[in-house]
Amino acid sequence: LKPRQAAIEKALAEVLRSSTTEAPPILVEAIGYSLLAPGKRLRPMLCILACEACGGTMAQAIPSACALEMIHAYSLIHDDLPAMDDDDLRRGLPTCHIKYGEALAILAGDALQALAFETVCRGYEPKTATVLCLELAQGSGAAGMVGGQVLDLIADGRIKGMLPQGSETSQLEAIHARKTGALFRSSLRLGKLAAQGERDFGNELNAYAKAFGMLFQVTDDLLDVESTAEVAGKRVNKDAERGKLTCPGLIGVEASRAKAKELADEAIRAANTFGVRGEYLAELARFVLHRDR
Ligand code: IPE
Numbered sequence: 351l352k353p354r355q356a357a358i359e360k361a362l363a364e365v366l367r368s369s370t371t372e373a374p375p376i377l378v379e380a381i382g383y384s385l386l387a388p389g390k391r392l393r394p395m396l397c398i399l400a401c402e403a404c405g406g407t408m409a410q411a412i413p414s415a416c417a418l419e420m421i422h423a424y425s426l427i428h429d430d431l432p433a434m435d436d437d438d439l440r441r442g443l444p445t446c447h448i449k450y451g452e453a454l455a456i457l458a459g460d461a462l463q464a465l466a467f468e469t470v471c472r473g474y475e476p477k478t479a480t481v482l483c484l485e486l487a488q489g490s491g492a493a494g495m496v497g498g499q500v501l502d503l504i505a506d507g508r509i510k511g512m513l514p515q516g517s518e519t520s521q522l523e524a525i526h527a528r529k530t531g532a533l534f535r536s537s538l539r540l541g542k543l544a545a546q547g548e549r550d551f552g553n554e555l556n557a558y559a560k561a562f563g564m565l566f567q568v569t570d571d572l573l574d575v576e577s578t579a580e581v582a583g584k585r586v587n588k589d590a591e592r593g594k595l596t597c598p599g600l601i602g603v604e605a606s607r608a609k610a611k612e613l614a615d616e617a618i619r620a621a622n623t624f625g626v627r628g629e630y631l632a633e634l635a636r637f638v639l640h641r642d643r
């Protein structure tokens with residue numbers, strides 16, 4: 351996975367440099383501060399691995415991979431704002447609004463979102479770009495990631511005038527599936543679409559996406575109760591205090607660990623349906639199960 355990681359870092363810096371020559375330098379600085387900070391790059395990695403598993407090359411996936419990280423970085427900047435989770439530490443650094451102020455942080459997020467779609471449009475011929483943009487919009491938008499953020503904030507009481515619907519278990523599944531699951535699924539689908547292969551691989555990727563997305567969010571919830579800010583690079587022990595609906599909050603730490611293991615096994619089984627080309631997808635699921643940040 352290392353060479354792919356290095357390719358992602360290089361491409362992100364290059365795309366940012368080449369697409370922002372006309373932009374106000376302070377805005378470019380704030381965007382770069384958040385985008386290039388040391389994240390795990392899981393979404394671009396999924397995109398590349400799915401592209402390869404479906405018969406494509408890393409080069410075909412790269413513009414989509416960058417776009418996904420841009421959407422993710424924008425979502426983190428906004429997620430950390432005082433109106434949302436109100437956090438001051440991200441990827442081991444002060445959050446964007448702490449460093450640059452709220453106004454610039456909001457605008458850096460806005461610009462990153464636009465830059466994501468610009469990057470896809472520049473990276474592919476028009477027909478492919480249209481399909482990729484549609485997938486990215488659906489995964490990140492009102493019915494996907496942003497919708498999930500709304501459900502998350504309804505559950506913790508920050509969005510007033512709306513009562514959460516259904517049992518806590520079904521609410522939690524709906525939050526996880528959208529706020530993080532949707533963009534992971536789009537990451538895999540963008541990879542598949544960028545590969546432009548003959549076979550669809552829809553079912554295989556959906557099965558992997560579903561398990562991987564849940565696995566990721568269960569382990570994210572576990573980090574909040576088990577990790578430290580030094581290791582995780584973000585504040586911990588905040589979810590319960592803030593009234594977030596989380597997996598360990600609902601079923602306890604032990605049961606959440608067991609659930610994570612089950613989900614990882616499920617993701618690995620799905621990755622194996624790709625044969626040798628799925629090996630790295632399996633490795634990524636193992637990494638997420640054992641991650642400490
Ligand atoms: C953290 O995502 C935010 C959630 C979606 C829960 P990551 O754990 O992928 O964050 P980085 O990109 O590595 O910082």
Ligand code: IPE
Binds near residue numbers: 425529530570
């Ligand atoms: C954030 O989820 C999901 C996004 C879409 C950004 P969290 O609020 O749980 O992420 P962390 O724990 O702050 O990284």
Ligand code: MG
Binds near residue numbers: 429435502
């Ligand atoms: Mg949040």
Ligand code: MG
Binds near residue numbers: 429430435437
């Ligand atoms: Mg948060």
Ligand code: MG
Binds near residue numbers: 571574
């Ligand atoms: Mg979290």
